[in-house]
Amino acid sequence: MNMIDGKFARRDVLKGTGALVIGFALAHCSPREQQTQVTVGQYGPPEDEIDSWISISQDGTATLYSGCCELGTGSSTGLLQVMAEELDIPFEKTQATGPDTNRTVDQFVSSGSRTIALHARPIRQAAAEARAALVEMASKRLNVPADRLVTDGGIVSVMGAPEKNISYGALVGNERFNLKVTGKVKPKDPSQYRIVGQPVKRIDTPGKVFGTFTYVHDVKIEGMLHGRVVRPPSHGASVIAIDESSVANMPGVVKVVREHDLVGVVCEREEQAVRAAEALKVTWSDWAGLPEMKDLYTTIRNTPEFPSGYADEKSRPMGVIAREGDVPAGLARAAKVVKTNYTTPYHHHGSIGPSCALADVRADGVTIWSGTQTPYGLREASAKFLGLPSQKVRLIRLEASGCYGQNGADDVVIDALVLSRAVGRPVRVQWMRGQENGWEAYKSARWFECQGGVDADGKIVAYETQTWGFSGYSRPEYHEPMHGGEPGSLVTAQLAGWEKPGLEEGFGGASNNFEPVYADIPNRFVKFTYLGPTSHRMGPLRMRVGSMRGVGSPDNIFVAESFIDELAVVAGADALEFRLRHKPTERMSAVFKAAASRANWQARPAFAKPTSGDIAKGRGIAALGGPRDTNVVGIFEVDVNRKTGAVHVTRAVVAQECGLIVNPALVTDQIEGGVIQNLSRGLFEEVMFDKSRVTTLDWSSYRIIRFPEIPDVLDVVLINRPDLPAMRVGEPASEVVWPALANAIYDAVGVRLRNMPFTPARVLEALAAQRQASL
Amino acid sequence: MAETKTLRVNGASIIVGPAEPDTPLLYVLRNDAGLQGPHFGCGLGQCGACTVHINGEAVRSCQRPLSAIGPSDDIVTLEGLGTADKPHALQTAFIEEQAVQCGYCTNGMIMQAAAFLSKNKSPSEAEIKTALANNLCRCAAHLRIVRAVSRASGQA
Ligand code: FES
Ligand code: FES
DSSP states (O other): OOOOTTOSOHHHIIIIITHHHHHTTSSSSOOSSOOOOOOOBTTBSOTTBHHHHEEEOTTOOEEEEOOOOOOSSSHHHHHHHHHHHHHTOOGGGEEEEOOBTTTSOOOOOOOTTOIIIIIHHHHHHHHHHHHHHHHHHHHHHHTOOGGGEEEETTEEEETTEEEEEEEHHHHHTTOOOOOBOOSOSOOOOGGGOSSTTSOOOOTTHHHHHHTOOOOGGGOOOTTOEEEEEEOOSSTTOOEEEEETHHHHTSTTEEEEEEETTEEEEEESSHHHHHHHHHHOEEEEOOOOOSOOGGGHHHHHHHSOOOGGGGTTOTTSGGGEEEEESOHHHHHHTOSEEEEEEEEEOOBOOOOSSOOEEEEEEETTEEEEEEOOSOHHHHHHHHHHHHTOOGGGEEEEEOOOSOOSBOOSTTHHHHHHHHHHHHHTSOEEEEOOHHHHHHHSOBBOOEEEEEEEEEOTTSOEEEEEEEEEEOOSOOOSBOOTTSOOBOGGGSHHHHHTTOOSOOOOOOSGGGGTTOSOSOSOOSSEEEEEEEOOOOBTTBSSSOSOBOOBTTTTHHHHHHHHHHHHHHHHHHHTOBHHHHHHHTOOOHHHHHHHHHHHHHHTOOOOBTTSSOOOSSEEEEEEEEEEEETTEEEEEEEEEEEEETTTOOEEEEEEEEEEEOSSOSOHHHHHHHHHHHHHHHHHHHHHOOOOBOSSSBOOOSTTTSOOOOGGGSOSEEEEEEEOOTTSOOOOOSSGGGGGHHHHHHHHHHHHHSOOOOBSOOOHHHHHHHHHHHHHHHO | OOEEEEEEETTEEEEEEEEOTTOBHHHIIIIISOOOSSOOSOSSSSSOTTEEEETTEEEETTSOBGGGOOTTOEEEOHHHHOOSSSOOHHHHHHHHTTOOSSOTTHHHHHHHHHHHHHHOSSOOHHHHHHHTTTOOOSSOOHHHHHHHHHHHTTTO
16 A cells, blocks of 8 residues: 555554554555555556556455545545446445555546546446456356356356355455456446445545544644744735744744745644744735725726636637527517626635645655645646656645635645745644635625516516626646646745746636526527636735635526526516426426425415515525536525514425436435535625735634524435436535525515625615615 | 643543643644544634533633643543444434534534533434534534434433
8 A cells, every 4th residue: 555654653653543644545444455556657547557446455355546535525435336336346345545646547626526427437437347357357267258257246156156156356356457448348237236326324434423534634744843824914915024033932943934925934833833823023015905895896897807718718708608689679678677786705615624734845755645626736736836847746635624615725735845845844734714714715706787678478588697707716737638737826836936827717617507597588698707817916806716616606596596586576477487488408397396396386476475573484496407417496495584684494495406316315415515505605604805805714703504594494306317427416406595595585575685695684784775665 | 831741531641742831732632642533623712623521511622721621630532432332322323314524523513412412311403403503514514413413312
């Protein structure tokens, strides 16, 4: 197996935390046997060899070498199910390891809920071919033609004579297959699946409940020191002077480190580093280049378009997502016209554990322990930053606190590298809570303008939605299938004086799902106006943005599915019937029907039967889907407290069809998590800032959902379509939450909330405005 | 002045330090005792990720200085609450209900709930939600956590 021999503190091993030594390579279980060796190129072992993916030990345990990062969603369990299925091996006799740039294939970024949808494919193929190879071997050993052999439970046996058999371990135990993945072996037909599709329990749970699981935060190596960084007090400030004497007498201080505007301290003990970083006197230049919060959305609207960012978007030239017919002409013949604006704020990822990394920079090579989602991209970015060939740098990826997109996991690696290089010893760095909130990449704030009309028959005759926003993506790695990465995307590299800009990612993902899911809308115009890349240290609006669960899709669906509701209201139509009237796809309609039947939806226009008393009850519906994507419908029932403004979800029905379901328990888990997280974002969350910096630096200024606020009932309806490929699981269901909420609030009290979050203050304000208007 | 101290952790005496008296217990448990159950989440007493038991009470170890711990104080961490061989009812229930996503908050959820269940043997769902109201989970495993605590109640 892969480990840096002898680097672990003996002390830790003796104390019975020995799991930690092997833990980093095999995050959930110890290796049962010696593993096979592979040759590693610049981007890992060759993709087209079985040995790069799978090894089988003498006791018959199959190890999966996966380049996919477990993000706390159970995806590694799903991948093991896929391997076990194709290999015909019991799930209990499988284990997973990686990613590690010394052992696993570059599987690019693990994001967008795609691990099972996309990254399982090469694993499925390699496992199918490994099984075929085992049958061939058994055929020779047993002297029986291969077509008379069957595989089950890790054993090859003769059809009709099960006593004549040989185990996988006996056939190949600890040996290499030495075979190419040819693509010629056909994986199983889904109708034969016995392990895929089962609610197998996650492999990582026991370690996590017994406190034996090793996160990146837990790695310790011999001679390791502790670092903490000192960040500028404003997004644009630079160091004028550092007074090292301010910490000279503090215990344990090894070194004060400065590289351009990246400042940190290295100490013997962790708490010493925390205290020294607090005490270090740094004089920073003044900077106050952010807009006033109240002017945020006009600032976004007035930011000039960034036309070169459209260059690679052939399918969406100049940000135009849909253009059909003639919107002004449609509006001219509409019986009712609606024109509205919407806004969505910046969001924190809100990882419970601030980002952490450990780096060991030595003359003969560099090792990084990281919670990244892009092991190879970050490895190459790190190598470039250090001026080293990338194969001099090894990156071992371990699980971290859930990240939900681009939190500080990649950035903190640069901090650790700078500090380790300065002291010539391994250094562990963890960000403090305020640093995570202050320097991560936020979900971008957005501005929206909508106009549309319905004719006298209640049919939409014009539909226009436009949005202005920044990139939804600013990771340090290139887009698949291009390997490698650039440090310039990392704010820590920018602080350290790295001048070459990062990758220009364009607006791509941020514009997803903005087009309505209804085919029968004759005059339509949908556009994303891209405002370019931006970060704390560069760009037009100095707030760093990056991907967060769903990227821009939740914002787009919030507006698309709220606005369609507004049109239904002026048409006097039932919200569901109005949607079906405009012809969603057949797949989508099936999901609408499943959700409506579970929620017992009764047709009536919204806010038709307002409830009296302090608690008003309402229901809202919203949908999302695409021809090759997951289709989801959410129906939310809410209580709106007219006195306090509080919104409580009494019941949420979420129906989802995501093609083939690999593990229904994991899918349900992801839907529950996504829905409650986005309920939190929709009801409470907004990153605040003053003219210099973000001010929501802790959990009291940035409130997230608490137990008493979760839905009373969350009802998940899964539609399995084994005839379709597996599609995205983690994100789509979460994306119907905001419009379903807004539509339900409208139904309850007749006010339309177009600016997130829907805090009690916002609800009360809207109710007051409603009262004013009715006077 | 930095000092070396003997603490009672998970039923054993361990020597920690030398560390300053204001050192939060969390760092001592993680770095001196080599424990991986309690996690650093906020260092502000706001999230619960660092929760341990001191004499049976749930305590946020990021807020408890070493100087406030006496030789007779009985500290229990997630590792000491139960093990794979002798699991606490909550640990079993968290596995049964699959109440863990990334698991970074799980330590706090189990330790807070264990202290709560030791006083309230058969709580209602609403009481469980109130008891955990100051423990944050960003992966939003809330529904399963509530189910797991309900399942464990009466057995804890
Ligand atoms: S880390 Fe102690 S309460 Fe958050
Ligand atoms: S499971 Fe990830 S924070 Fe709770």
